[in-house]
Amino acid sequence: MTAFFQVENLRVGFRSFRGRKQVVDGVSFTVAAGEKLGVVGESGSGKSVTMLASMGLLGSSAIIKADKIELRGRDMRGASGRQWAQVLGNEISMVFQNPMTSLNPSMRIGEQISEPIEVHSPATPRADLQATAERMLNEVSIPNPALRVSQYPHEFSGGMRQRAVIGMALSNAPAIVVADEPTTALDVTVQAQIVSLMGDLSTQRDLALILITHDLGLVAESVDRVMIMYAGRVVEETPVANLFDSPAHPYTRALLESRPATGARRGRLNAIPGFPPTSADAVSGCPFHPRCAFSKDREICRTTRPALTEVAEGQRAACHFTDEVLATPVGATVQSEKTEKRAISQDVVLNLEGVRKSFGAVNALNGVDLQIHRGETLGIAGESGCGKSTLARVAMGLVAPTEGRVRIMDTDLAGLEGRALRAARRNVQMVFQDPTSSLDRRMTIRSIIAEPMVIAKWKKADIARRTDELMAQVGLGAQFLDAYPSEMSGGQRQRVGIARALALEPDVVIFDEPTSALDVSIQAQIVNLLDDLRAKTNAGYAFIAHDLGVLRHVSDRVAIMYLGRIVEIGDVDEVFEDPRHPYTRALLDSAPVDHPDLRRDDAFKVEGAPPDPANIPSGCAFRTRCPIATEKCAQTVPALVALSQGNHRAACHYADDTERLAQLTDGPKAPAVPG
Amino acid sequence: MTETFAYLWHHRGGRIGLICLTFMVSVAVFAPVLAPYGPNEQLSGSELMGMSAEHWFGTDLLGRDILSRTIYASRVSLTAGALAVLLGAVIGTFIGLVAGTLGGWADSSLMRLSDSISAFPAILLGAAIVAILGPGFLQVAVAIAIAQSPLFARLARAIAMSEARLEYIEAAESMGASKARIIFRHILPNAAGPLVVQASLSVGIAILMESGLSFLGLGVQPPTPSWGQMLSDSLRFLDFVPVYAVVPGAALTIVLVGINLVADALRDKLDPQSKQKAGS
Amino acid sequence: MLRYIFRRVLQAALVVFIVSVVVFLMLHMVPGSVVTVLAGTDPSPEMVEALTKRFGLDQPLPIQYGRWFLGAIQGDLGTSPISGRPVTELILSRLGFTIMLAGAAIVIASVIGIAVGTVAAIRQNTWVDTTITAVNSLVLSVPNFWFGILFILFFSVSLGWLPSGGFRGFDRAGFGALAYLVMPAIALSMDSAAMIARLVRASLLDELSRDYVTVARAKGVRARRLLLRHVARNAAMPVLTVLGLRFGQMLGGAVLIESVFNWPGLGRLTVEAIETRDVVVVQGALLYFVVIYMAINLLVDISYGWFNPRVRAAVGGRV
Amino acid sequence: AETLIFGQTATLPTLDPYNLSPAHEPINNTLYDALTRYDDQLVPQPRLAESWEFSEDGTALTLNLREGVTFHNGRAFTSQDVANTVEHVLDPANGALIQSFAKRITSVETPDDMTVVLNFEAPFPGVFDLLELMYIADVEASGDFSQTGIGTGPFALASHASGTATNLQRNADYWDGAPTLDGIEIMTVPNQQATLLALRSGDIDMVTELGYIDLVPFTRDGSFVTGDAPSGVAHDITINSRSAPLDNVAVREAIDLAIDRDRIARLLFGEFGQTLCLPFTEESLAYVAAQDDCRYDLDEAKTVLEGAGVELPLSLRMLTSTEVRTEYTTIAEIMQADLAKIGINLEIENVDAVTYRRRYVQEQDFDLASHAYGRAGKDPSSLLETTVVFKPEGNVSGFSDASYAEAVTQGGSTPDNDARRAAYAGASEFLRDSHHVLSLVSRPRLWVTSEDIEGVSFSADGFAIFQNATKAD
Numbered sequence A: 001m002t003a004f005f006q007v008e009n010l011r012v013g014f015r016s017f018r019g020r021k022q023v024v025d026g027v028s029f030t031v032a033a034g035e036k037l038g039v040v041g042e043s044g045s046g047k048s049v050t051m052l053a054s055m056g057l058l059g060s061s062a063i064i065k066a067d068k069i070e071l072r073g074r075d076m077r078g079a080s081g082r083q084w085a086q087v088l089g090n091e092i093s094m095v096f097q098n099p100m101t102s103l104n105p106s107m108r109i110g111e112q113i114s115e116p117i118e119v120h121s122p123a124t125p126r127a128d129l130q131a132t133a134e135r136m137l138n139e140v141s142i143p144n145p146a147l148r149v150s151q152y153p154h155e156f157s158g159g160m161r162q163r164a165v166i167g168m169a170l171s172n173a174p175a176i177v178v179a180d181e182p183t184t185a186l187d188v189t190v191q192a193q194i195v196s197l198m199g200d201l202s203t204q205r206d207l208a209l210i211l212i213t214h215d216l217g218l219v220a221e222s223v224d225r226v227m228i229m230y231a232g233r234v235v236e237e238t239p240v241a242n243l244f245d246s247p248a249h250p251y252t253r254a255l256l257e258s259r260p261a262t263g264a265r266r267g268r269l270n271a272i273p274g275f276p277p278t279s280a281d282a283v284s285g286c287p288f289h290p291r292c293a294f295s296k297d298r299e300i301c302r303t304t305r306p307a308l309t310e311v312a313e314g315q316r317a318a319c320h321f322t323d324e325v326l327a328t329p330v331g332a333t334v335q336s337e338k339t340e341k342r343a344i345s346q347d348v349v350l351n352l353e354g355v356r357k358s359f360g361a362v363n364a365l366n367g368v369d370l371q372i373h374r375g376e377t378l379g380i381a382g383e384s385g386c387g388k389s390t391l392a393r394v395a396m397g398l399v400a401p402t403e404g405r406v407r408i409m410d411t412d413l414a415g416l417e418g419r420a421l422r423a424a425r426r427n428v429q430m431v432f433q434d435p436t437s438s439l440d441r442r443m444t445i446r447s448i449i450a451e452p453m454v455i456a457k458w459k460k461a462d463i464a465r466r467t468d469e470l471m472a473q474v475g476l477g478a479q480f481l482d483a484y485p486s487e488m489s490g491g492q493r494q495r496v497g498i499a500r501a502l503a504l505e506p507d508v509v510i511f512d513e514p515t516s517a518l519d520v521s522i523q524a525q526i527v528n529l530l531d532d533l534r535a536k537t538n539a540g541y542a543f544i545a546h547d548l549g550v551l552r553h554v555s556d557r558v559a560i561m562y563l564g565r566i567v568e569i570g571d572v573d574e575v576f577e578d579p580r581h582p583y584t585r586a587l588l589d590s591a592p593v594d595h596p597d598l599r600r601d602d603a604f605k606v607e608g609a610p611p612d613p614a615n616i617p618s619g620c621a622f623r624t625r626c627p628i629a630t631e632k633c634a635q636t637v638p639a640l641v642a643l644s645q646g647n648h649r650a651a652c653h654y655a656d657d658t659e660r661l662a663q664l665t666d667g668p669k670a671p672a673v674p675g
Numbered sequence B: 001m002t003e004t005f006a007y008l009w010h011h012r013g014g015r016i017g018l019i020c021l022t023f024m025v026s027v028a029v030f031a032p033v034l035a036p037y038g039p040n041e042q043l044s045g046s047e048l049m050g051m052s053a054e055h056w057f058g059t060d061l062l063g064r065d066i067l068s069r070t071i072y073a074s075r076v077s078l079t080a081g082a083l084a085v086l087l088g089a090v091i092g093t094f095i096g097l098v099a100g101t102l103g104g105w106a107d108s109s110l111m112r113l114s115d116s117i118s119a120f121p122a123i124l125l126g127a128a129i130v131a132i133l134g135p136g137f138l139q140v141a142v143a144i145a146i147a148q149s150p151l152f153a154r155l156a157r158a159i160a161m162s163e164a165r166l167e168y169i170e171a172a173e174s175m176g177a178s179k180a181r182i183i184f185r186h187i188l189p190n191a192a193g194p195l196v197v198q199a200s201l202s203v204g205i206a207i208l209m210e211s212g213l214s215f216l217g218l219g220v221q222p223p224t225p226s227w228g229q230m231l232s233d234s235l236r237f238l239d240f241v242p243v244y245a246v247v248p249g250a251a252l253t254i255v256l257v258g259i260n261l262v263a264d265a266l267r268d269k270l271d272p273q274s275k276q277k278a279g280s
Numbered sequence C: 001m002l003r004y005i006f007r008r009v010l011q012a013a014l015v016v017f018i019v020s021v022v023v024f025l026m027l028h029m030v031p032g033s034v035v036t037v038l039a040g041t042d043p044s045p046e047m048v049e050a051l052t053k054r055f056g057l058d059q060p061l062p063i064q065y066g067r068w069f070l071g072a073i074q075g076d077l078g079t080s081p082i083s084g085r086p087v088t089e090l091i092l093s094r095l096g097f098t099i100m101l102a103g104a105a106i107v108i109a110s111v112i113g114i115a116v117g118t119v120a121a122i123r124q125n126t127w128v129d130t131t132i133t134a135v136n137s138l139v140l141s142v143p144n145f146w147f148g149i150l151f152i153l154f155f156s157v158s159l160g161w162l163p164s165g166g167f168r169g170f171d172r173a174g175f176g177a178l179a180y181l182v183m184p185a186i187a188l189s190m191d192s193a194a195m196i197a198r199l200v201r202a203s204l205l206d207e208l209s210r211d212y213v214t215v216a217r218a219k220g221v222r223a224r225r226l227l228l229r230h231v232a233r234n235a236a237m238p239v240l241t242v243l244g245l246r247f248g249q250m251l252g253g254a255v256l257i258e259s260v261f262n263w264p265g266l267g268r269l270t271v272e273a274i275e276t277r278d279v280v281v282v283q284g285a286l287l288y289f290v291v292i293y294m295a296i297n298l299l300v301d302i303s304y305g306w307f308n309p310r311v312r313a314a315v316g317g318r319v
Numbered sequence D: 001a002e003t004l005i006f007g008q009t010a011t012l013p014t015l016d017p018y019n020l021s022p023a024h025e026p027i028n029n030t031l032y033d034a035l036t037r038y039d040d041q042l043v044p045q046p047r048l049a050e051s052w053e054f055s056e057d058g059t060a061l062t063l064n065l066r067e068g069v070t071f072h073n074g075r076a077f078t079s080q081d082v083a084n085t086v087e088h089v090l091d092p093a094n095g096a097l098i099q100s101f102a103k104r105i106t107s108v109e110t111p112d113d114m115t116v117v118l119n120f121e122a123p124f125p126g127v128f129d130l131l132e133l134m135y136i137a138d139v140e141a142s143g144d145f146s147q148t149g150i151g152t153g154p155f156a157l158a159s160h161a162s163g164t165a166t167n168l169q170r171n172a173d174y175w176d177g178a179p180t181l182d183g184i185e186i187m188t189v190p191n192q193q194a195t196l197l198a199l200r201s202g203d204i205d206m207v208t209e210l211g212y213i214d215l216v217p218f219t220r221d222g223s224f225v226t227g228d229a230p231s232g233v234a235h236d237i238t239i240n241s242r243s244a245p246l247d248n249v250a251v252r253e254a255i256d257l258a259i260d261r262d263r264i265a266r267l268l269f270g271e272f273g274q275t276l277c278l279p280f281t282e283e284s285l286a287y288v289a290a291q292d293d294c295r296y297d298l299d300e301a302k303t304v305l306e307g308a309g310v311e312l313p314l315s316l317r318m319l320t321s322t323e324v325r326t327e328y329t330t331i332a333e334i335m336q337a338d339l340a341k342i343g344i345n346l347e348i349e350n351v352d353a354v355t356y357r358r359r360y361v362q363e364q365d366f367d368l369a370s371h372a373y374g375r376a377g378k379d380p381s382s383l384l385e386t387t388v389v390f391k392p393e394g395n396v397s398g399f400s401d402a403s404y405a406e407a408v409t410q411g412g413s414t415p416d417n418d419a420r421r422a423a424y425a426g427a428s429e430f431l432r433d434s435h436h437v438l439s440l441v442s443r444p445r446l447w448v449t450s451e452d453i454e455g456v457s458f459s460a461d462g463f464a465i466f467q468n469a470t471k472a473d
């Protein structure tokens, strides 16, 4: 394999008014023709900067040094803007994380797609440009390209936009594509579509692909070789299989162990203690040593920076003790015991009956019946916009349902107003997705946690006592009491949010995607904390999440939502192992696999994106994307009924028709009944 | 507070602004010490003198020292500006927060009211209000405050609405916090940054407006000097004391430079997102 | 789209109504009435009474307002007791001047502002940028009317190049009439030019820091095309808003510049009408201001759509 | 094509000649003619009336009108127009400034087209003051004459845009010979400064109503001609003597003594300034030299004030309005400085013109007021009988004195000049001793024209007359 793109000893720093900050420190990599390289690392580890610097795309505040930047034999070190412009979009191109911001909102899609050709071969006739744009849209599977080329980005859904961006990156037939977290902003089902699209295209075109991601699942799913970055350095570089079976660097290993898996329920997650350093030069020696389980405070880790050394064929790691690491089997560092299952009482703490909620034409909830019992955790999953947050808000009495009833313990929220409503609300508390915006940035942690008690008119002394108690409970040191949220990390903020929610000992706590803004290692801390809390309190929990792994890990029961309805609900293991609604199947099959060996071609990948909630299809809302749908599905809304066996209900006419469901794997992928 | 000053001092524009502003504020505070003559001291026989050693910038028709009057006039401009903005900010912010938080009927009627005020050209609105209240320092301050209040109302409303979208407001609601608590305990402190920036910019606008009204003869009562009124006065004496048209204008400009630079620097610190909306 | 415009117009109508009631009440709160002006310096009580009656000022306020309102919705804004002429005619006689001055000023401000702002943005963090930013800050702080005074001192009094004020119509002075427009238009445009330059710089830099710009560069797009094809349109929005608002303000009469340069615009008409308690003229002028204000705001919003297809859809989507 | 451009700060709203606001001054004798007009010796000269005669008892005036005079619309001028004009003026709803004075006309007879008889209750020696200002307009013409400006004057209206410019064009059929100028443009300039700049840059040809300071630079400049004309206007301080402490004559006297009339005259009008102690100028029938005896003496003022039995320092409010006249406020400021020295703190209330009038005339809400009155230069009768400052009943100062009222009536209704003089002497004495109204300085009409303008003259009220004006090319 010839090196297509080769970078050696890349160092990047940024000038700012506070001085210089080193962000990338000695990164080298090569990509061969047709090779798929994954770049993995936590947020801030320098993944994007590395690639942008290698492509001459960083602004003037960056100081870039490298021993070699070679693109198809051409030395690009110190290249001028003009020289880069000749190469970019021509030989190498890029796909960014956020499809909305990477498209120019005021330019037609077609123009943007054909622009690489237009700038590199200005003589190309307009008609050809248009034709190319249409062809590209077709290639990335966007229906009706002739119409779509003349549309603007806002007329595309998120998944379509990302397809368009990919089309744009490929339109001038580059040899290398760099994709920076291309699916992070997308739903699982769409993510699965995009991942397989990229895989197909790169195989067809023999592209070299550099895929930046923080999701180990994606790596397992789609690349050949992986490069793990930590604090601006490469800590390990390995063929993808070795990564999961024999990681040679403690960090790689910790990443793997902190990750809840969809496939099986495991014990406690292995949270990586501490936080990543703020810059590449903030920690001496091995940058990972303060958090490393193997370092054991050994001198060499603190003083000497380990070099990348070969540990197996094609596998190199930057650790002084790779032997020790390799000798320990994966999972051995994990405390295997999971918190013992709690006794779920039959007490219903939260009861929703026939709840509907519409915002104007948008029908966010279309008849939801749901009970949460004291002591259980109900997981709720579903794609973006299916009404999860709305459900949470209705349950808390923050918005009144358009129809239906909400009961908290024995209080019916309907008809309550003012003070009484406010008092009733206190029995349901919520932990929000965004740990930053859910805390008032002008308040100290102490007053944030104390606020519910202040409002409930507790005595000062009681408040102080309870605040200390809560801080301890969520594992925050007292030194944080007088800090402001901005002085804390995301995970710590989320703990504050949890402490606040628990302050009044509510009967129900709703977690609305509490970990999706966090890095895996931090996510594990929060998930573990939840495990502990469930053992110590006896509230009912609702846990909303995108990540099915997390959901499987924390839930006793799960509910799967689609377009404002619950389509399947039941015991968590049962639902994950024997899903009976095609949509549940789609969700589970779309989730990235846990190990490269589990890659399979026959996974059920559903087409398209959920319909607009303002325009819900008749009958079963999923029928437009369902390969096994029939006439009946278009006419009758399936009820959420108990299945013939197990503790499990599903809203599908064919939930008990296992033969029919089996078609989902190998059967036709297009919907049987056109929408 | 000290931190803010330190920040301003290390900000390129902020430092110049701070110097200009400190200079003019000291001039206002120490006017009796600095001014060589009383502001209303009429020196019979020295009327309309040009620049001289006794009167650096000459004297006016009544033989009053122009430098001394310019110095004393800083008091009017600065206090009128500050007072007007304080009033306007309090009224406007309150209206905006209430409108933005309550929404619905209260929002649209309060905002129509604020629209109605902004539809008037500010100086004309000022002229009309002064016509009702009569000329005078307080009246002018009130007029300017009314003209400025929609700016604050709109800003406070926008902040209230964007804050209301943040989850901490929902969190507070779920704890059973009342609307009033949400407005005053949560939204107001978070709105403070942008509001302070707006207020600092508004002081400049207010001073400008005060000088405009005075220029039109609608400002403070004679013999109290104000820059606008001096400027309009000066035009009659261009032939005798041309520098008269320059001195009050320059003083006004120094104050405005100071305020604008400080406001810009404050914006960089307190309200960095709004940087690009510098025009509004 | 039409529905949207219709809704906005309804809102504007509401504002106009509120304003007219407020103004009406306000002007009746103002001590003294047009009769005080008309009755002269040595009025007899009988004269005051007769004049009050003649102009219907003895009627209860709601009736007076009702009369004005009924007239207004039929397009009759009443007749000014002071000048004896229909208000519409008075306003129209000044409107041309106001539009001429505001138009010239906004053109100057946008040409200078956009050019200077773009240069500053392209040369970000160089001495050119620093100088422009400093000059901008200074210009923004100089009161327009003082600029006017300094211009007159310099160009009319000292150099005698330009007339100090007033206006000879194009009918009388031909293109020489432009000489009267130069100084007031420039003086009026100074701070707007500086503000627009600042805004153009800021929004260009803001746009240039966006992902799609990096994407475009990753496609091999070079600076010139980047600026013209990609950034300009998106950066135009905030600039357009401010331009619109500024133009609206200028159309609302630049009273100070008008009085410095003796420009017969609407601002002065209004000030005079306030001085003489000529309620109907003030009402009429304010009606005009509100309409202009609302119209400009609406136009700005609509033109957003032209620059930003997303807004176009949002606006059009309400059909 | 010679058009004289006349600049003025006051807005000319209508062309109604009876309004007599400062803005109307250039149009009155231009669009309109009166029956008679004073010459510079204050002797009435024929205009639309060719000759006149008082009846034996002085209660009727017969005027023989000029033949062949036509209005701008071509209609011939007759005695009926005089009758109509009188009727119009007398209707209070028309707001004519001369209405109260005109009320001395009890009836009008029109024995034939060219003769008109005015009847009075008592002899009316001051009638020519009235006739001077009773411009004959075609009040019956279709259309509002206040908009069309139809009179018989040397110029006719071409266009009128209130607040910007009014254009007049030569009346080729003028009975007294067509004027030389092709036209006159009266331009409204929002402030004095702008006027002066426009004058200097040649945008306007003529300005009147200037302060001395405004005039000085032009006197030194060869391309301009400057001059003064009497205006009949004089500045005064009106004292509201209704309540304490100003009901105390000693306080008023102290104030009088604290006024530096010379400085005021010098600062406002330079060498043209003429101080006044009495309401009248030296040329007036009512002038008494012996009583022209006011002084500026702060020490004495202080003594008088201390002896007045009031608690010092006194706080008084002084009403002024820069919008009416800048000099009002200048005077107030000068007085403020002087009064401070004798223990009176003067608070200046500078209000807009309408408020000024309301508070000065209607509500008499002031302690002192800076003010100016007209008609000081002509027959004393109209001044004393009708102005709000001096009329015996209902004057703004609030004084009322039987002997004064008697003297004013006497002086105004006796044909005999000596008898009038004697009567008015009594009035003067009262005014001097009681210090209700302190006359300060007569106001000359200072004017500037560019050097190519010649032949502009002024009426006794200081109104410009353009009939014989020329403009060199």
Ligand SMILES: Nc1ncnc2c1ncn2[C@@H]1O[C@H](COP(=O)(O)OP(=O)(O)OP(=O)(O)O)[C@@H](O)[C@H]1O
Pocket: A014, A023, A041, A042, A043, A044, A045, A046, A047, A048, A049, A050, A061, A214, A278
């Ligand atoms: N233009 C810049 N100026 C200064 N610092 C920067 C700049 N761009 C990135 N950084 C810093 O460089 C470090 C690495 O950033 P980078 O974007 O490469 O991280 P990443 O690994 O891509 O993270 P993420 O997963 O969040 O995208 C971060 O600490 C970031 O704050």
Ligand SMILES: Nc1ncnc2c1ncn2[C@@H]1O[C@H](COP(=O)(O)OP(=O)(O)OP(=O)(O)O)[C@@H](O)[C@H]1O
Pocket: A359, A362, A363, A364, A382, A383, A384, A385, A386, A387, A388, A389, A390, A391, A613
């Ligand atoms: N206040 C609101 N006004 C109008 N529409 C709303 C409102 N809140 C939610 N919606 C709409 O209701 C639908 C459901 O929204 P919701 O936030 O409950 O989805 P979600 O499942 O929480 O999605 P995500 O995973 O993106 O958080 C969406 O189409 C959303 O646009």
Ligand SMILES: [Mg+2]
Pocket: A047, A048, A049, A180
């Ligand atoms: Mg990144």
Ligand SMILES: [Mg+2]
Pocket: A388, A389, A390, A512
């Ligand atoms: Mg949500």
